[in-house]
Amino acid sequence: MKRVTNVKLPSMLTPAHISRFGCELHALGEADEFEFDFGPRRWFPPFSMVLLAMHLRRFRDRHNGANCFVSNFDNHGYAAHMGFFKTFGLDHGNAPGEAPGSSTYVPIQVVRRRELAEQAWQKYSEMGFAIEEKAAALSSILTNRTSGVLQDTLTYSIREILRNVFEHSEAEEVFICAQHWPSRHEVEVGIVDAGRGIRAGLAENPNFQFQAHRESLHAALMPGVSGNIFAGRGDETWGNSGYGLYMTNRICRAGGSFFICSGDAGLWLEGKRKVDVPCDLQGTAVRLFLKTSQLSDLKDRLSGFHKDGIRAAKEIAGANTSYASAASQMLSRDFQ
Template sequence: MINVINMKYDKMMKMTKYLEEKSYFVNKGDNLKFHFSNLNFIEPAGAIIFLSTIDRLQEDEIPYELESIQDIERDAISYGETMGIFQKLGLSSARSFSEGTNYIAPTKVVISELFALLDEQDKSIETYYDEISTKIVRKVLRNLAFQADEAVKDLFEFVLREIVRNIFDHSQTSHFYYGSQTYSATNSVEVVIADLGLGLLNTVPFNVEETWFDNPSDEDAIRKAIIPGLSAFSNHAYAPEDYKNSGYGLALVKRIIEKTDGVFSIASGKKTITYNSLGEFVEDCDLIGTLIRMRINLNNLNLVNFDEVLEDARKEAVSKGYSDSPSSASQKLKSQNI
């Protein structure tokens, strides 16, 4: 039995680790049941981890049960219904809202359906990168009544565009989730984006010596993924030259968030690493694909000099023997379609 009390990032990561330790992800005979009677808190990051875990159980045909919420009177249950979380789990038919005063509810995007829609509308995937990043940024800034100048908006959109672009370039996922939460007290925003694809260990390149002698781990893959100039195995044949990746996307995103005194978490496979002003924190988990969580201090975003960040990344790439030429899309705050 899994008693879900706080549907938050750290708690849900620990839940995935527990499920792995108890062999729930492979054992089809055990009675796995999730209870919500003591649910106290929900945030989009935790909800997305939970939803993707249920997706995984369904895809692997692992039997499970979800406690009915019909007779549970708790604020967190009502909030979850408002966000459409329990509707996605098949536990509620109540009216839900994709956006609220302080959130964008966890949203599932099916890749095949997205490409069909883009084809119908005669739009490119690059246009979608722009549209989804602009949607999130405008929503967040409006919620916080934050008077950002154009450069700040562009920088925020760049961060999101690079994360979404990585999903299509590398993950080979069938679908992904995104959501956000704003915190007016600290003038900050948390955005989470997750796919159920190959995971970093299967897409980040390791050389022959590393593979032969070191037996690379998920933690190794995460650390490599944020090295500038290290291009992952990609699936971006669809993209124009502007978007051919050269391994700078995540590296630039991490640097930008750090300069805002924010939080950057990346989880893939059996590890999650969180970077913040206090250092880095490594925890165990068990995920299919890759999840990225960003908490950005908007008050500090206007202090970030993109050109300096780019130059620092170039220097690190050269020092480590990797490419010193980011893709042209990664060198632009604005994409080519704006």
């Protein structure tokens, strides 16, 4: 007899709901047929959209011998426009990167290592600069500006998360989706890779080899903690120092929130609050959520976080306590 499994999308599409849905999805046993019901029309926030698409992609790859049917996908015109369905292989709507975007949103797009390396090579410069250029271009789409506090803050934060993908995850590509709501003073950016995950990235450094994903995640967010054993030594512009995730999560937590998940651990940070979120992700997903009305000069904020970080790193065994790399303290145009 044919084994048929019905899968309903969660009724709410918050990051925590999608994370839990991912756990349920990947725990499903084999079947001959899977029927996905996308249900009634509802709001697809950018991070949730890209994370859900990546879960469905992994599911499709794992169950490639089974028939998958999807119902009610035509209730989701906005998601189709943003490239959601084609990201996981359903032939409906735009492909990732196809929709032009607007002054308020970036539809799902793929950033490839090969393309960044090519750009860097053509300019005889380093990958770090090509990544920063990409981050600045994405921020400009969202802010409709080429300078200013929000533009700088977004460029810095997106740059640090993209650098991590290409420096630590071993993934060849990363998916990104974002939106700015000027009247609500909010920006949300979702960045998801299907690479080796934080635990494996961090374990490159014998000081930070943990069994649990959760422990690795907590450690990676601390100042001076890096998978690169040479972190903090040498003075290359784009050298690692273990400060990227620390600085970025502090930027977001001041008024907004920061969510990161990898392996079976997810962590939601908001102000002084930390909440564990169940998760099952091959790779790493980061959600940056900024409250734009609370932003002051980026350089001042980074310098404050840097001072706090150096002090805190002294209490962490194995952390780089000497300094944060030039890049992790500012945007490259400030030190060129």
